[in-house]
Amino acid sequence: MFDANSExxxxxxxxxxxxxxxxxxxxxxxxxxxxxLDRGNVSIAALTMQKDLHFSDKVYGMGAGIFFIGxxxxxxxxxxxxxxxxxxxxxxxxxxxxxxxxxxxxxxxxPASFYSLRFLLGLAEAGFYxxxxxxxxxxxxxxxxxxxxxxxxxxxxxxGLFGGPLGGLLLKLHGWHGLMGWQWLFLIEGIPSVxxxxxxxxxxPDTPQxxxxxxxxxxxxxxxxxxxxxxxxxxxxxxxxxxxxxxxRVLHLCLIFILTSTAGNAIGFFGPQLLKARSGGIWTDSFxxxxxxxxxxxxxISMLLASHHSDRTGRRRLHVVAGYSIASLGFLLxxxxxxxSGVIVALAITALGERIxxxxxxxxxxNLLGAGAAAGGLAFINSVGNxxxxxxxxxxxxxxxxxxxxxxxxxxxxxxxxxxASILAYLTLKQPPAPERKDT
Numbered sequence: 001m002f003d004a005n006s007e008x009x010x011x012x013x014x015x016x017x018x019x020x021x022x023x024x025x026x027x028x029x030x031x032x033x034x035x036x037l038d039r040g041n042v043s044i045a046a047l048t049m050q051k052d053l054h055f056s057d058k059v060y061g062m063g064a065g066i067f068f069i070g071x072x073x074x075x076x077x078x079x080x081x082x083x084x085x086x087x088x089x090x091x092x093x094x095x096x097x098x099x100x101x102x103x104x105x106x107x108x109x110x111p112a113s114f115y116s117l118r119f120l121l122g123l124a125e126a127g128f129y130x131x132x133x134x135x136x137x138x139x140x141x142x143x144x145x146x147x148x149x150x151x152x153x154x155x156x157x158x159x160g161l162f163g164g165p166l167g168g169l170l171l172k173l174h175g176w177h178g179l180m181g182w183q184w185l186f187l188i189e190g191i192p193s194v195x196x197x198x199x200x201x202x203x204x205p206d207t208p209q210x211x212x213x214x215x216x217x218x219x220x221x222x223x224x225x226x227x228x229x230x231x232x233x234x235x236x237x238x239x240x241x242x243x244x245x246x247x248x249r250v251l252h253l254c255l256i257f258i259l260t261s262t263a264g265n266a267i268g269f270f271g272p273q274l275l276k277a278r279s280g281g282i283w284t285d286s287f288x289x290x291x292x293x294x295x296x297x298x299x300x301i302s303m304l305l306a307s308h309h310s311d312r313t314g315r316r317r318l319h320v321v322a323g324y325s326i327a328s329l330g331f332l333l334x335x336x337x338x339x340x341s342g343v344i345v346a347l348a349i350t351a352l353g354e355r356i357x358x359x360x361x362x363x364x365x366x367n368l369l370g371a372g373a374a375a376g377g378l379a380f381i382n383s384v385g386n387x388x389x390x391x392x393x394x395x396x397x398x399x400x401x402x403x404x405x406x407x408x409x410x411x412x413x414x415x416x417x418x419x420x421a422s423i424l425a426y427l428t429l430k431q432p433p434a435p436e437r438k439d440t
Contacts, residue, residue, distance in 0.1 A: 056397075059114070060269075066118050133362060150304060252424065263421075270407070
């Protein structure tokens with residue numbers, strides 16, 4: 001054994017984390033990009049689909065949000081199954097089913113078919129994101145987790161920048177071979193997910209012990225670090241349903257997430273329509289889809305910078321509280337911006353805040369859950385929190401309908417929810433010391 005701060009120990013840490021950053025994180029980010037693309041492309045499609053199918057704001061909001069009901073129902077079982085059968089097979093299964101169902105969205109004709117396919121898409125995708133977080137706990141020591149999770153999310157945001165412009169281009173295929181532009185969007189964006197499942201089966205190792213690109217000393221160093229985390233950190237040792245519903249730490253994390261998810265999805269699914277309205281109809285659908293990458297770029301950069309500061313200082317709560325406060329300010333500014341350009345600036349401020357908070361929030365969450373609780377716990381927190389994905393679009397559609405199509409009631413609501421989450425995080429998230437690293 002030798003000191004964790006010795007040159008040999010630091011060299012092993014650098015080698016292991018470097019390989020994870022280059023071999024796992026980009027691949028997982030690519031998979032998650034298509035997950036988010038197939039989940040959220042309905043917001044771009046709605047620029048023309050809503051009019052073509054004569055869907056009201058209420059119908060669209062319900063259909064956009066009902067995805068998260070299916071997601072909620074199957075997420076915990078999905079993660080528990082992944083722990084049994086292995087990440088490689090289960091992630092491949094998720095991708096095949098979500099890709100096929102996403103492509104089938106091209107056949108939507110009525111509110112009933114819209115609701116049904118969005119619900120099935122939620123069932124199919126359930127477990128992917130918490131599954132990735134669970135998977136990363138097999139590979140990354142707690143002291144380095146915020147940086148790795150943030151790198152994953154930031155890279156996802158960067159790679160996902162093509163989603164908006166691609167959606168805008170696909171809408172231009174309107175009328176080609178008798179299909180509407182939004183039908184081409186769903187079809188073409190669903191196919192890659194099915195094809196990528198083959199790459200998952202071929203290249204994704206289930207555990208570090210099965211990774212051919214890690215040496216035996218590197219595998220041993222990682223096993224020692226993870227074992228040290230298990231022995232020294234105060235975590236939830238096992239997460240039964242009773243424990244999940246009574247442990248205040250778990251409930252606080254769920255509540256923070258559901259508040260921010262409700263706010264983010266309320267505006268996210270109606271964002272392109274907000275930009276189109278504030279432009280006075282001058283901005284084309286394609287331009288609206290493309291210009292939306294600006295907040296995503298700001299968010300990706302802020303996440304990378306904040307994650308390094310969070311890991312270096314261990315001040316997770318500071319990042320969560322400050323991040324959600326900034327996001328609240330961004331939504332509030334959207335109310336008062338008279339132009340679409342101003343709304344882009346305000347949404348960029350929101351993305352800045354959300355991404356500052358995100359890496360530290362999930363670092364707190366993964367560090368809280370022990371090995372016996374991680375599979376069900378991550379899925380439970382994510383699924384309960386993602387109910388905001390149903391509540392947000394539904395409430396936004398209802399508020400728009402009751403206020404003559406105005407966006408300001410929803411924007412005020414989103415701002416208030418973000419601020420509430422920030423206050424709750426300040427009051428409930430304890431500031432633990434940065435996790436220690438084991439002598440190797």
